[in-house]
Amino acid sequence: MASIAISLDKCTGCSLCVKACPFGAIHMANKKAVIDMAKCTLCGACVTACKFMAIELKKDSAPKKDLSGYKDVWVFCEQKKGVIQSISFELLGEGRKLADKLGVKLCAVILGSGIESKAAELSERGADKIYLVDHPALKSYQDDPYTEVIVNLAEEYKPEIILCGATTIGRSLISRVAIRINAGLTADCTGLDIDPTERLLLQTRPAFGGNIMATIITPNHRPQMATVRHKVMQEAAVDKSRKAELIIKRYPEEVFKSRTKLLEIVEEISETVNLSEADIIVAGGRGLGGKEGFEMIGKLAKVLGGAVGATRGAVDADWIPYSHQVGQTGKTVCPKLYIACGVSGQIQHLIGMQSSKVIVAINKDPEAPIFKVATYGIVGDIFDIVPALTKEFTRSLKK
Amino acid sequence: MAIIPQQHMNIIVCIKQVPNTTDVRIDPATNTLIRDGVESVINPFDTYAIEEAARLKERCGGKVTAITMGPPQAENALKEAISLGCDEGILVSDRKFAGSDTWATSYTLAAAIRKIADFDVILCGKQASDGDTAQVGPGISAHLNIPQVTYVKKIVEISAGAAKVERMTEEGYDIVETPLPCLFTVVKEINTPRLPSFKGMMRAKYAKLLKWTADDIEADPAALGLDGSPTRVVKIFTPEARKGGEILSGATDDVSKELVELLKDLVI
Numbered sequence: 001m002a003s004i005a006i007s008l009d010k011c012t013g014c015s016l017c018v019k020a021c022p023f024g025a026i027h028m029a030n031k032k033a034v035i036d037m038a039k040c041t042l043c044g045a046c047v048t049a050c051k052f053m054a055i056e057l058k059k060d061s062a063p064k065k066d067l068s069g070y071k072d073v074w075v076f077c078e079q080k081k082g083v084i085q086s087i088s089f090e091l092l093g094e095g096r097k098l099a100d101k102l103g104v105k106l107c108a109v110i111l112g113s114g115i116e117s118k119a120a121e122l123s124e125r126g127a128d129k130i131y132l133v134d135h136p137a138l139k140s141y142q143d144d145p146y147t148e149v150i151v152n153l154a155e156e157y158k159p160e161i162i163l164c165g166a167t168t169i170g171r172s173l174i175s176r177v178a179i180r181i182n183a184g185l186t187a188d189c190t191g192l193d194i195d196p197t198e199r200l201l202l203q204t205r206p207a208f209g210g211n212i213m214a215t216i217i218t219p220n221h222r223p224q225m226a227t228v229r230h231k232v233m234q235e236a237a238v239d240k241s242r243k244a245e246l247i248i249k250r251y252p253e254e255v256f257k258s259r260t261k262l263l264e265i266v267e268e269i270s271e272t273v274n275l276s277e278a279d280i281i282v283a284g285g286r287g288l289g290g291k292e293g294f295e296m297i298g299k300l301a302k303v304l305g306g307a308v309g310a311t312r313g314a315v316d317a318d319w320i321p322y323s324h325q326v327g328q329t330g331k332t333v334c335p336k337l338y339i340a341c342g343v344s345g346q347i348q349h350l351i352g353m354q355s356s357k358v359i360v361a362i363n364k365d366p367e368a369p370i371f372k373v374a375t376y377g378i379v380g381d382i383f384d385i386v387p388a389l390t391k392e393f394t395r396s397l398k399k
Numbered sequence: 400m401a402i403i404p405q406q407h408m409n410i411i412v413c414i415k416q417v418p419n420t421t422d423v424r425i426d427p428a429t430n431t432l433i434r435d436g437v438e439s440v441i442n443p444f445d446t447y448a449i450e451e452a453a454r455l456k457e458r459c460g461g462k463v464t465a466i467t468m469g470p471p472q473a474e475n476a477l478k479e480a481i482s483l484g485c486d487e488g489i490l491v492s493d494r495k496f497a498g499s500d501t502w503a504t505s506y507t508l509a510a511a512i513r514k515i516a517d518f519d520v521i522l523c524g525k526q527a528s529d530g531d532t533a534q535v536g537p538g539i540s541a542h543l544n545i546p547q548v549t550y551v552k553k554i555v556e557i558s559a560g561a562a563k564v565e566r567m568t569e570e571g572y573d574i575v576e577t578p579l580p581c582l583f584t585v586v587k588e589i590n591t592p593r594l595p596s597f598k599g600m601m602r603a604k605y606a607k608l609l610k611w612t613a614d615d616i617e618a619d620p621a622a623l624g625l626d627g628s629p630t631r632v633v634k635i636f637t638p639e640a641r642k643g644g645e646i647l648s649g650a651t652d653d654v655s656k657e658l659v660e661l662l663k664d665l666v667i
Contacts, residue, residue: 038472179542185534215636374644377643
C-alpha cells in the first residue's frame with residue numbers, strides 16, 4: 001500500500017511543505033510538519049517542495065509491465081449527422097505533434113453509418129491510418145455500441161495513446177472504455193506533451209476551476225487516455241495531397257447491441273452557435289435587468305457570428321435557458337473573444353471563462369471583479385455601449 | 400413526469416464532499432491556494448441528484464440511499480443528504496483509498512453498490528466541482544456493467560423496469576429509453592433542490608450512518624487507492640494569474656470605435 005511519512009529527524013519545521021500542499025493537508029505541530037491523511041491525496045507536491053528530504057512517499061512497487069507492444073497515437077473523431085466535429089481536427093493537430101515526437105503513426109478512429117466518404121477528410125487532416133467502423137447502430141452516439149467497438153479496436157491494435165474530445169459524447173464514452181480496458185484516463189486536458197525517455201504522455205489539466213494546474217501521467221498502463229478541452233489545441237491544417245491507409249473493420253452483430261435506445265434528437269440552439277464551439281461569445285449577467293437585455297446581447301452576438309452566454313444569475317432569473325450558462329454549474333468555454341456585459345465576475349463565473357484568449361468587460365461598477373481578468377474594460381452603461389458596439393462592428397465588418 | 404404509482408424504487412445517490420469554491424482564494428505572496436477555514440460542502444451537482452432521488456421516491460415510493468467515499472468527515476455530507484430527503488447514508492472510508500484516481504474511485508463505489516445489491520436507479524451529479532472529470536459516474540456503470548445515460552436534464556417517464564429520459568447535448572437534447580437498473584448523471588437543469596426541512600434535519604441528527612471499509616466491500620486491495628490508480632499526479636502548480644488589462648474611457652462612440660479597432664484581428 002502506498003504511504004507517505006515525515007522523518008522527524010530531518011524536518012526542520014520550515015513549513016515549505018505547508019505552503020506547497022494544494023489540499024491543505026499539512027500543518028505544523030511542535031515545529032514539525034504533520035500530514036492529515038484524511039485530506040492527503042499522495043500527490044507528492046510536498047516531497048518536491050521539501051529541501052531537507054524529510055518527506056518520503058512510497059508508491060506501489062508493482063513490477064514494471066512490458067508496454068512495448070503498444071504503439072501509435074489514436075484520435076477518436078466525433079461525428080454528428082455525418083459531419084466530423086471540429087474538436088476532431090484539433091485533436092488531429094495535437095496528435096500529429098505527439099506521434100512525431102514518439103516516431104509513430106497518427107491514427108483516426110471514426111464510427112458512424114454511411115461514413116466511408118468521410119475518410120478523405122481525416123487523411124487531409126494528417127491521419128496516417130484510419131480505422132473506420134460503419135454500421136446503422138453507430139449512426140448517432142449510443143454508449144453501449146460505441147464503447148464495445150472502441151474496446152474491440154483498442155484490444156486488437158493496442159494504441160499507446162488515445163485522445164478524445166472533452167465533449168458530452170467524449171466524456172461519456174471514453175470513461176467507460178477506460179474501465180473496460182483497464183487504462184488510465186485524464187479528463188479535460190489543456191496541455192499535452194511527451195516525456196521522450198519514458199515515452200510518457202504528460203497531461204496537464206486545470207483543477208479547482210482552474211485555480212491549480214496538475215500534470216498527470218500513466219506510468220504502467222496502456223493506452224494512456226485523455227480527453228482534451230475544446231478550442232485549446234490548434235486545428236490540423238488541410239493537406240489535400242495526403243493519403244491515409246484505410247482500415248474498415250467489421251464486427252459481429254452482438255457488438256452493436258445497445259441496452260439504451262435513442263428515440264429522438266432534439267436541436268434547440270438554432271439562433272446561436274454551440275457555446276463550446278464558438279470562437280466568440282457575448283455574455284450577459286444580472287446587469288441586463290431582464291429578458292429584453294438578452295435581445296441586445298443577441299444582436300451583438302449575431303453581428304460577430306458568435307454565441308450568447310449567460311451567468312447563473314441571469315439563468316436563475318429565467319431570462320435565458322440553462323444551455324447558455326457559463327461557469328461552475330454551466331459550461332466551461334475558451335473562445336478567442338469573450339465579451340462580458342453587465343457581468344460582475346463572481347468566481348463561479350470566472351471559472352468557466354477565464355481561459356478565453358481575449359476578455360472584454362463592460363460594467364458600470366469600476367470595482368466589479370470582472371475587470372481583474374479583462375484584457376479590455378469599459379466602465380459604463382451597457383445599454384449605451386452595447387448598441388454602439390453593435391453599430392460600430394456592423395460598420396467595420398461591412399468594409 | 401409520468402409515473403406508475405405504487406411501486407418500490409431503490410435509489411442510490413453517489414455524492415462527494417468538496418471544498419466550497421466560493422471560499423477558494425489564492426495567496427498573492429506564495430501563489431498557492433488558501434485552504435484554511437475553507438468550508439466543505441456537497442458537490443453542487445450532487446445536490447440535483449439528491450433532489451431528483453427524493454422526487455422519484457415521493458412519486459414512486461421506495462428508498463433512497465446516499466453513498467460517499469471519503470475521509471471520516473464526509474459523514475457531514477451524508478447527514479446533509481439525509482436532511483434533504485435521503486433515507487440512509489453509507490460512508491465508504493478506509494486509509495487504503497488514499498490517492499484514488501477516477502478508476503479506483505469508481506471501482507470502490509461500484510464494489511460498495513454491489514454490496515447494497517438491490518437497486519433500480521443510481522444517480523450522480525454530472526461531475527464534481529473540485530476535479531471536474533465527469534468520469535466517476537460512467538466509471539461506476541462500467542464496473543457494474545449496467546447502462547448509463549449522462550447529462551440527464553429530465554426523467555420523462557419511469558416505471559418498474561424502464562425509464563425515458565432527456566440527455567442534454569451541445570445542440571439540444573436526446574430522448575433516450577433505458578432499461579433499469581441504470582445509472583444517470585444529472586445536470587442542474589433537472590430540478591431546483593429544496594432546502595432541508597426541520598423534520599429532515601432532525602432525522603439527519605439522529606440518523607445512524609453505515610460505515611464500510613475496504614474489507615466490508617470485499618474489494619481487491621490491488622485495485623484500491625494509489626496502487627489501484629493507473630494515473631499519477633507528477634506536478635501541481637498554480638497557473639499564472641490573469642491580470643487585468645487596459646480600461647478604455649471616453650465618450651460612448653469613441654470607446655466603441657477604439658474597442659472595435661483593438662479587436663479587429665479577432666473579429667473577421
